[in-house]
Amino acid sequence: MQIHIDRAGGQIAMSGEFTFTDHIPFKEMVTEIFAAPGRAVVIDLSKLDFIDSAGLGMLLLARDEAKKSHRELILRHPIGQVKRMFTVTRFNTLFKVEE
Amino acid sequence: MTIVSDVPLMDQDQLDLLRAALDPDELRAMLGQLPSAAEQGLAAIKAALAAGDLPQVCRAAHVLKGSASSFGAARLAEIARRIELDLTTSGEIEACLPVLCETVAATADELARWVERA
Amino acid sequence: MSPVMDIVESAADERVVPEGLVDARILIADDDPLCRRLVAGVLRAQKFTNIAFAEGGLSAMEQLRRFRPDLLLLDMQMPDMSGLDVCRQIRVQADFADTPILVQTATVDRKKMGELFSAGASDFLSKPINPSELIARVVVHLERWNSLRALRDYRERISRELDAARRMQVELLPDPITLQWAARTADLRIASYNRSSSELGGDLWGMLPISNGAFGIFLADFTGHGVNAALNTFRLHALIHEYKALHDDPGALLSMLNERLVRLLRVGQFATFMYVVVDHRAGVLKCASAGAPPAILVQGTDGRARLCDSSGFPLGVERGVRYRTSRRKFPVGSLLLLFSDGISEFPDAKGERIGDDGLLAALNACGPALTPQEVIDRLCGCAGITEGTPLPDDTTIVCIDRRASPRRDDQASCDRAAKQLAMSSPGGGR
Numbered sequence: 001m002q003i004h005i006d007r008a009g010g011q012i013a014m015s016g017e018f019t020f021t022d023h024i025p026f027k028e029m030v031t032e033i034f035a036a037p038g039r040a041v042v043i044d045l046s047k048l049d050f051i052d053s054a055g056l057g058m059l060l061l062a063r064d065e066a067k068k069s070h071r072e073l074i075l076r077h078p079i080g081q082v083k084r085m086f087t088v089t090r091f092n093t094l095f096k097v098e099e
Numbered sequence: 100m101t102i103v104s105d106v107p108l109m110d111q112d113q114l115d116l117l118r119a120a121l122d123p124d125e126l127r128a129m130l131g132q133l134p135s136a137a138e139q140g141l142a143a144i145k146a147a148l149a150a151g152d153l154p155q156v157c158r159a160a161h162v163l164k165g166s167a168s169s170f171g172a173a174r175l176a177e178i179a180r181r182i183e184l185d186l187t188t189s190g191e192i193e194a195c196l197p198v199l200c201e202t203v204a205a206t207a208d209e210l211a212r213w214v215e216r217a
Numbered sequence: 218m219s220p221v222m223d224i225v226e227s228a229a230d231e232r233v234v235p236e237g238l239v240d241a242r243i244l245i246a247d248d249d250p251l252c253r254r255l256v257a258g259v260l261r262a263q264k265f266t267n268i269a270f271a272e273g274g275l276s277a278m279e280q281l282r283r284f285r286p287d288l289l290l291l292d293m294q295m296p297d298m299s300g301l302d303v304c305r306q307i308r309v310q311a312d313f314a315d316t317p318i319l320v321q322t323a324t325v326d327r328k329k330m331g332e333l334f335s336a337g338a339s340d341f342l343s344k345p346i347n348p349s350e351l352i353a354r355v356v357v358h359l360e361r362w363n364s365l366r367a368l369r370d371y372r373e374r375i376s377r378e379l380d381a382a383r384r385m386q387v388e389l390l391p392d393p394i395t396l397q398w399a400a401r402t403a404d405l406r407i408a409s410y411n412r413s414s415s416e417l418g419g420d421l422w423g424m425l426p427i428s429n430g431a432f433g434i435f436l437a438d439f440t441g442h443g444v445n446a447a448l449n450t451f452r453l454h455a456l457i458h459e460y461k462a463l464h465d466d467p468g469a470l471l472s473m474l475n476e477r478l479v480r481l482l483r484v485g486q487f488a489t490f491m492y493v494v495v496d497h498r499a500g501v502l503k504c505a506s507a508g509a510p511p512a513i514l515v516q517g518t519d520g521r522a523r524l525c526d527s528s529g530f531p532l533g534v535e536r537g538v539r540y541r542t543s544r545r546k547f548p549v550g551s552l553l554l555l556f557s558d559g560i561s562e563f564p565d566a567k568g569e570r571i572g573d574d575g576l577l578a579a580l581n582a583c584g585p586a587l588t589p590q591e592v593i594d595r596l597c598g599c600a601g602i603t604e605g606t607p608l609p610d611d612t613t614i615v616c617i618d619r620r621a622s623p624r625r626d627d628q629a630s631c632d633r634a635a636k637q638l639a640m641s642s643p644g645g646g647r
Contacts, residue, residue: 120259
């Protein structure tokens with residue numbers, strides 16, 4: 001997985017595959033982005049090809065961080081397998097997902 | 100044979116290292132044993148030489164070199180080293196014996212003084 | 218006293234041998250008694266107490282057996298055996314393959330030094346003996362040896378414990394006899410496959426007998442794998458058996474498990490869960506799912522394989538979720554396949570995943586003569602999983618087969634199919 005962070009804009013773009021092995025960089029990234037001032041944090045998933053259950057778990061962690069810091073978390077444009085996973089697990093109702 | 104008297108009788112640095120690392124009584128006791136060990140080494144070299152057993156001469160010289168050098172008896176160690184490694188004929192070794200005897204005695208005297216001082 | 222002496226003495230005073238090392242067993246092998254005494258004296262001055270001596274090579278080998286030293290100080294030249302030979306003979310003994318051997322030598326010959334190390338010496342000590350060097354090297358090698366041993370002991374202990382835990386986890390799975398009994402009572406066949414990516418897994422499946430031959434089959438997959446996920450499978454197993462009264466009501470069971478797990482699991486942990494009650498008398502399945510991969514269902518003899526909707530919040534994410542039970546026909550001739558994403562998301566040699574649709578197609582391609590175990594083997598083969606393949610994720614597959622069992626006259630064609638499959642059979646499972 002690759003992560004591109006725009007701290008000032010509260011934007012994160014993820015690409016590749018988001019799996020168990022990515023939990024350390026993702027956690028660091030979440031801590032970092034919520035430490036920066038701002039309102040909404042947007043995670044752009046339009047270039048993310050694959051997510052496993054550990055990846056979904058990490059999104060839940062991000063959601064928890066957002067709640068704690070009273071920030072809005074938006075997941076933008078999931079596609080393919082990621083979108084299907086969101087449907088199967090109803091994550092599309094847990095998160096604010098922008099198509 | 101070059102003159103071994105160039106080499107100091109005792110290696111003061113080595114003795115200092117030992118003094119810093121060892122219990123004083125233990126060091127004194129060991130230094131007290133060195134002269135008789137050196138006498139034994141000398142006797143072993145002589146006996147092997149008389150028997151014409153040069154390899155045995157080397158082994159005896161090697162042991163003498165080891166203890167002498169470790170206890171700072173620098174000149175004695177150097178003569179033993181030469182007998183072990185440099186000298187090849189019994190004639191050469193024979194010629195070296197007087198200076199070896201002399202050095203064993205001088206080392207014993209020096210150690211006796213050193214032990215008293217320490 | 219000279220200033221040089223001051224420095225030497227203070228250096229000696231500051232030198233501290235770490236506490237755990239002074240009990241180390243040290244063997245001094247030297248043919249010169251005075252040298253043995255000197256080395257021992259230097260070690261004792263540093264509080265080393267466990268010291269033994271050998272007067273030559275042979276006696277060193279004998280002491281090795283009796284005294285079992287942690288470190289050996291070996292004179293290079295001894296009358297009965299050379300230090301090199303002693304090193305070589307020690308290293309061929311498995312017990313002493315890594316024991317530090319420090320060889321004392323006056324040699325500075327580079328070739329001889331090379332021989333020394335290739336004979337198995339750990340390090341050398343120069344002669345005449347330098348006490349600081351002696352202590353420093355002894356300490357370095359004992360510490361290295363100690364941490365190596367500690368690491369090895371730790372690994373062995375962990376591996377024993379993981380092994381015990383793995384056996385316990387295997388015991389959570391349905392035992393073959395109960396499974397076969399349930400299958401026979403319901404006049405169907407059950408086959409399964411379960412493999413973890415490491416010693417312990419986050420997958421769990423089970424069979425819950427209900428009444429009149431009906432039974433439930435559940436398949437759970439916790440986030441992640443390894444110890445964390447495995448401990449959660451034990452929690453879940455206990456919870457499922459706590460709610461026996463709900464075993465006949467999939468929706469209610471999932472709702473209850475969710476309420477319990479949401480309070481137990483940390484944020485970011487959850488389980489996907491599929492529960493199906495198989496009622497062969499009524500010819501129906503009652504299903505509820507919590508975000509599990511879709512079940513694949515073949516309804517009746519002429520049916521095509523279809524994916525069943527399995528959407529739902531995974532267990533342990535949100536409080537107050539009501540899971541619904543859906544009913545599906547399961548007449549004679551039907552087949553139900555449950556699986557964890559370990560198979561559908563297994564990246565094959567090309568990095569490609571078979572996916573739910575790929576499994577569906579593979580199942581449709583399976584002939585009716587295949588036993589359920591053969592179906593599972595075929596699907597594993599199609600996904601690229603073979604017996605030795607390391608799995609990146611825990612993998613579970615359960616196949617419930619209501620197609621007619623092969624009759625005697627069908628046996629020949631069955632054997633042929635089995636033979637064909639044997640080529641690509643991944644085996645495994647239970």
